[in-house]
Amino acid sequence: MAALINVPSKARRGDIIEIRTLTSHIMETGFRHTADGKLVPRDIITSFICRYNGAEIFRADLFPAIAANPYLSFFTVAKESGKFEFEWIGDNGYSSTASASITVG
Amino acid sequence: MISWRAIAAAILLVTAPALLAGEIPSDARRSGYAFMGPDTRAMQDDDTANPGMLFVLDGEQLWKKKTGSADRACADCHGDARTSMKGVAARYPAFDKDLGRPVTLDQRINLCRDNHQQATPLPYESRDLLALSAFVGHQSRSSPITAGDDPQLKPFVDQGRGLFMQREGQLNLACTNCHDDNFDKRLAGAPITQGQPTGYPLYRLEWQTLGSLERRLRSCMSGVRAQAYDYGSPELVALELYLMSRARGLPMETPAVRP
Amino acid sequence: MPTTRRQFLNLAGGMTVAGTVPIVTLRPLQATPAMLNAAIRNVVGEAQLRSGRIRLDIPPLVENGNTVPMTVSVASPMTADDHVKSIHVFNEKNPQPNIGNFYLGPSAGRAQVSTRIRLADTQKVVAIARLSDDTFWQVAADVVVTLAACTEEMN
Numbered sequence: 001m002a003a004l005i006n007v008p009s010k011a012r013r014g015d016i017i018e019i020r021t022l023t024s025h026i027m028e029t030g031f032r033h034t035a036d037g038k039l040v041p042r043d044i045i046t047s048f049i050c051r052y053n054g055a056e057i058f059r060a061d062l063f064p065a066i067a068a069n070p071y072l073s074f075f076t077v078a079k080e081s082g083k084f085e086f087e088w089i090g091d092n093g094y095s096s097t098a099s100a101s102i103t104v105g
Numbered sequence: 106m107i108s109w110r111a112i113a114a115a116i117l118l119v120t121a122p123a124l125l126a127g128e129i130p131s132d133a134r135r136s137g138y139a140f141m142g143p144d145t146r147a148m149q150d151d152d153t154a155n156p157g158m159l160f161v162l163d164g165e166q167l168w169k170k171k172t173g174s175a176d177r178a179c180a181d182c183h184g185d186a187r188t189s190m191k192g193v194a195a196r197y198p199a200f201d202k203d204l205g206r207p208v209t210l211d212q213r214i215n216l217c218r219d220n221h222q223q224a225t226p227l228p229y230e231s232r233d234l235l236a237l238s239a240f241v242g243h244q245s246r247s248s249p250i251t252a253g254d255d256p257q258l259k260p261f262v263d264q265g266r267g268l269f270m271q272r273e274g275q276l277n278l279a280c281t282n283c284h285d286d287n288f289d290k291r292l293a294g295a296p297i298t299q300g301q302p303t304g305y306p307l308y309r310l311e312w313q314t315l316g317s318l319e320r321r322l323r324s325c326m327s328g329v330r331a332q333a334y335d336y337g338s339p340e341l342v343a344l345e346l347y348l349m350s351r352a353r354g355l356p357m358e359t360p361a362v363r364p
Numbered sequence: 365m366p367t368t369r370r371q372f373l374n375l376a377g378g379m380t381v382a383g384t385v386p387i388v389t390l391r392p393l394q395a396t397p398a399m400l401n402a403a404i405r406n407v408v409g410e411a412q413l414r415s416g417r418i419r420l421d422i423p424p425l426v427e428n429g430n431t432v433p434m435t436v437s438v439a440s441p442m443t444a445d446d447h448v449k450s451i452h453v454f455n456e457k458n459p460q461p462n463i464g465n466f467y468l469g470p471s472a473g474r475a476q477v478s479t480r481i482r483l484a485d486t487q488k489v490v491a492i493a494r495l496s497d498d499t500f501w502q503v504a505a506d507v508v509v510t511l512a513a514c515t516e517e518m519n
Contacts, residue, residue, distance in 0.1 A: 001159070001163060001232075002159045002160075002162035002163050002166075003159070004152075004153055004158055004159060004162065006153035016473035016474050017473075020153050020154065022153065022154065022156060022158075022159060023159070024159045024163075026313075026314075027313075029459070029482075031459040031460075052471070055471075057468075057469070057471050057472065058466070058467065058468055058472065059466075059467040060464055060465065060466045060467070060477075060479075061462075061464060061465040062464055063460060063462040063463055063464060064458075064459070064460060064482070065455060065458050065460065065462065065463040065464075065481050065482045065483075066463065066464055066479060066480070066481060066482070067313065067430060067431040067432070067479075067480040067481055067482050068156075068313035068314065068430075068431070069156040069159060069313070069314075070479065070480070071154060071156070071478070071479055071480045072477070072478070072479050073435075073476075073477065073478035073479070074466070074468065074472065074476070074477050074478075075472050075473050075474040075475075075476055076471055076472055076473060077471055077472070077473040079471075141427065142423065142425075142427050144423050144426070144427075144433050145427055147433070148431075148433065293510075293511055294510040294511060295427070295510055295511075310427065310428035310430050310431040311428050311430060313430050313431065364427035364428040364510075
């Protein structure tokens with residue numbers, strides 16, 4: 001399923017750039033019950049990591065209070081051309097990745 | 106200024122198609138967008154923040170994917186959706202000659218699957234069907250709604266209008282009682298809109314997912330304590346058609362975001 | 365539409381929505397102010413919580429508690445010597461007091477994080493920033509959650 005990544009494709013060295021990510025996930029809280037009383041098991045993304053040319057620049061622990069299809073926005077300083085890698089990890093062995101490249105002049 | 110406005114209004118009165126009693130004149134029609142707060146608007150306005158776009162992206166993949174025993178993709182017949190599908194969703198539900206009745210965009214997708222791809226139909230509200238209709242609908246963004254213009258649709262528009270005006274459920278309310286007579290007022294803290302279906306399938310914060318106009322209609326019916334019509338039933342299709350014709354001229358917003 | 369009493373009872377007893385699990389919203393597991401405090405102490409330990417430097421932007425009145433946009437920002441030069449190490453967000457009345465922990469560093473350039481959260485009810489949201497000198501800065505906001513008029517879920 002899709003993820004939407006928004007990273008500027010070009011930046012000047014030293015620019016502070018915004019990174020926005022949106023990914024498909026139901027984020028089932030584990031606190032809801034079906035009409036016949038059964039607990040709907042928790043199924044959430046528990047962790048998100050962003051790496052810039054291999055080095056971790058941002059990490060998040062997510063809880064059931066994060067809305068479905070998690071959206072995250074954060075910042076980094078454009079230091080060199082290269083690649084941003086994104087990783088979402090969650091319950092039931094969930095894992096997904098995405099990447100975006102940037103040219104820093 | 107005032108006289109110019111008066112003239113403009115007079116011209117409009119002369120040229121606008123005759124309105125039925127109780128209908129909202131075309132210059133007073135407002136999308137649900139106009140009733141939302143700034144934060145929800147911001148979520149719809151920015152494609153990189155609009156969660157409905159996740160479904161559009163999935164739909165784009167499905168559009169290109171070969172499926173069914175015909176091993177054919179939507180793109181194999183329709184080519185680039187950006188041109189072939191532009192404005193298409195704005196005229197749905199549309200009249201199907203073979204069936205002799207209107208079909209919704211969801212039904213059209215499944216008819217294509219059945220007739221041309223030899224694939225099984227996608228269930229209503231399934232992720233794949235929503236993704237495909239969101240992708241097709243997205244190509245009509247900003248196109249004015251023209252559904253219902255086909256004269257063959259007239260009896261079905263009339264049927265839908267009848268249903269819209271008909272009281273139902275334990276609360277004994279018709280759609281018109283809220284959405285023609287009381288828009289701009291509030292119900293349990295939420296603004297009552299005109300019920301203009303400009304952005305379906307849309308991402309409803311309440312649902313935390315994308316959903317069809319039929320799902321929305323069914324939840325209204327549950328709200329008035331009526332038994333909701335089944336997905337794809339002639340009644341829901343007629344209601345959808347009437348609602349689209351009632352929104353004539355408003356621009357499409359698919360995938361919209363609503364509270 | 366003809367709706368018989370039996371049909372209505374069926375509807376009330378087992379309303380289902382295609383494509384979704386029929387859900388009954390239960391709220392017995394509300395977090396308490398004590399749970400909120402415990403969750404905060406779990407992060408800050410015995411450190412003093414100071415006011416200022418941190419800002420929480422969240423609508424005071426939200427249209428739907430299922431998806432509430434929120435931004436936390438901290439006034440910080442974000443240098444190697446003086447930066448924000450982490451931002452922690454909590455709530456008062458969801459079943460669980462934690463919302464998210466966000467770890468950043470001097471390479472962020474700007475100490476600002478946005479996400480979308482769930483708020484089960486009208487309540488207080490608390491954001492805390494941990495700085496590189498291990499001081500903790502706190503801000504709180506009250507959010508009124510509007511309940512939707514017609515929901516598919518039976519409450």
